[in-house]
Amino acid sequence: MxxxxxxxxxxxxxxxxxxxxxxxxxxxxxxxxxxxxxxxxxxxxxxxxxxxxxxxxxxxxxxxxxxxxxxxxxxxxxxxxxxxxxxxxxxxxxxxxxxxxxxxxxxxxxxxxxxxxxxxxxxxxxxxxxxxxxxxxxxxxxxxxxxxxxxxxxxxxxxxxxxxxxxxxxxxxxxxxxxxxxxxxxxxxxxxxxxxxxxxxxxxxxxxxxxxxxxxxxxxxxxxxxxxxxxxxxxxxxxxxxxxxxxxxxxxxxxxxxxxxxxxxxxxxxxxxxxxxxxxGGISDKSLLTREEMMSADTNHGGLVIIGSHVKKTTEQFGELQKSAAVEFIEFNVHLVLEPDQFEAELNRVVDTTNELILQGKNVAVYTRRERLDLGENRKEEELKLSVKISDAVTSIVKRLEVRPAYIIAKGGITSSDIGTNGLEVKRATVAGQIRPGIPVWTTGSESKFPGLSYVIFPGNVGAKTDLREVVEMLSTK
Structure with a gap:
């Protein structure tokens, strides 16, 4: 009804x-x-x-x-x-x-x-x-x-x-x-x-x-x-x-x-x-986090944004982010997952370019190709296995980072989980607060790949159209 x-x-x-x-x-x-x-x-x-x-x-x-x-x-x-x-x-x-x-x-x-x-x-x-x-x-x-x-x-x-x-x-x-x-x-x-x-x-x-x-x-x-x-x-x-x-x-x-x-x-x-x-939990209200609260140390490195979610809101927010002059964009053609050698070469290209740009002080947004990988009817199980391979590859971008970014933003729930646990190797994080309503920030633990890093977990289906762009620009303002 x-x-x-x-x-x-x-x-x-x-x-x-x-x-x-x-x-x-x-x-x-x-x-x-x-x-x-x-x-x-x-x-x-x-x-x-x-x-x-x-x-x-x-x-x-x-x-x-x-x-x-x-x-x-x-x-x-x-x-x-x-x-x-x-x-x-x-x-x-x-x-x-x-x-x-x-x-x-x-x-x-x-x-x-x-x-x-x-x-x-x-x-x-x-x-x-x-x-x-x-x-x-x-x-x-x-x-x-x-x-x-x-x-x-x-x-x-x-x-x-x-x-x-x-x-x-x-x-x-x-x-x-x-x-x-x-x-x-x-x-x-x-x-x-x-x-x-x-x-x-x-x-x-x-x-x-x-x-x-x-x-x-x-x-x-x-x-x-x-x-x-x-x-x-x-x-x-x-x-x-x-x-x-x-x-x-x-x-x-x-x-x-x-x-x-x-x-x-x-x-x-x-x-x-x-x-x-x-x-x-008896949690008090807290003001939204400022750039000063999130940047633990002065760094000349750029930040990293990884966009994996495909829901409508993410697509709209990504479209707004693309208007920003503060970001360099790298498309990760994940459809090459069907060709293992080409997929490996594509992943290497993305990792190398990301490292170079962050080291140069540029903010980088890596995004997976926006069209969904659709193998057709009755191949859901196959699609699921390929999506796991894609997710692992996206996570490995962070795992293989050689330079510490100023911050990391992950867009999408599963994407942000995999990056937090596998890419950043976090065992225990502290929730610092929110950078926008409903958009939380972890401070990574001492055991992680980049201890004390501000890690923004940006849900796929939360936020206004301009929020992603505004968050990136706020964190990028020196």
């Missing part, structure tokens, strides 16, 4: 304003009573787009998870990059992660919650990942999960849930998620915009929309915290809780009721976008 697009201004004007100072005071008080370690599993590196001052681990070894438990901060992230995994790979990864979390929790005598941070436009291995987490944790501990919270609201990216329907904002309009390009994703596509129906569709009818719990905007804005808490106290059999939200205040009010329900013994798993992590 098609839902009409809605005018964002008109919809938001009808929603009563919240008392933010009262809500801030209440959530801060509630968080003080919440003595649980919050572990966020991030299916690509963009999930830290609302936080700062927290650690991101790029593996899920018991050693890393144990370090996360021992940190002073209540929250840490584990980058799984599982959106780039097969179903079998992500099943294995989540079994390992859950087992190590349970072991580390026992070792540190600490209770925990797990937030599975997924895409705000609903793409990813859902419900597989949270089902595996539930089954593994329950098999290895006394924990029994009552329900799963679904909260894909992400204000910075223009993702709102209203009347149980999830919307993506395009300019002044709200488009139901099931009618956007994201719902046509070849791997993670879906048809429903109503979150209850979406969860029913994704679970092949195992969980039915009519039996789910819905937290309405009306009850949130009326601050009916006790009734929301009661709704949560009645959830059982791992049923789904759909949370409406158009602002952080809605998430905060929900979190107050949620913490009260958890403190009374309820257990939930979470599939959310990045807004919930900011609220549950």
């Amino acid at each position: 098609k839902t009409n697009n809605r005018s964002a201004a008109e919809v938001f004007s009808r929603i009563p304003s919240p008392d933010t100072s009262l809500i801030n005071e209440m959530i801060n008080k509630e968080l003080q009573s919440f003595n649980r370690k919050i572990i966020v599993l991030d299916d690509d590196p963009t999930g830290v787009q609302t936080v700062h001052g927290v650690s991101v681990y790029t593996d899920w070894s018991l050693e890393s998870i144990n370090k996360g438990f021992q940190e002073e901060h209540s929250m840490f992230f584990i980058l799984t990059n599982s959106r780039g995994f097969t179903a079998a790979e992500t099943t294995k990864a989540h079994q390992e992660i859950a087992a190590n979390i349970v072991e580390a929790a026992k070792k540190n005598n600490r209770e925990f919650i797990i937030i599975s941070r997924g895409d705000s436009t609903l793409r990813g291995h859902y419900p597989l990942e949270t089902e595996v987490l539930k089954d593994t944790v329950q098999a290895m501990s006394d924990t029994h999960f009552d329900g799963e919270i679904l909260l894909p609201f992400f204000k910075e990216g223009g993702r709102f849930t209203i009347d149980d329907i999830h919307y993506v904002q395009y300019d002044t309009e709200l488009i139901p998620a099931g009618e956007t390009e994201f719902s046509k994703d070849r791997t993670f596509g879906y048809t429903k915009s109503h979150l209850g129906e979406w969860a029913e569709e994704k679970s092949n009818g195992k969980y039915q929309a009519e039996h789910m719990t819905y937290i309405s905007l009306e009850s949130l804005r009326a601050m009916n915290i006790e009734s929301i808490e009661q709704q949560l106290m009645h959830v059982e059999n791992f049923n789904k809780v759909i949370v409406n939200a158009v602002d952080y205040a809605d998430v905060q009010i929900f979190a107050i009721a949620l913490i009260r329900a958890i403190n009374k013994g309820k257990h939930f798993l979470f599939r959310s976008a990045a807004a919930l992590t900011k609220v549950m």
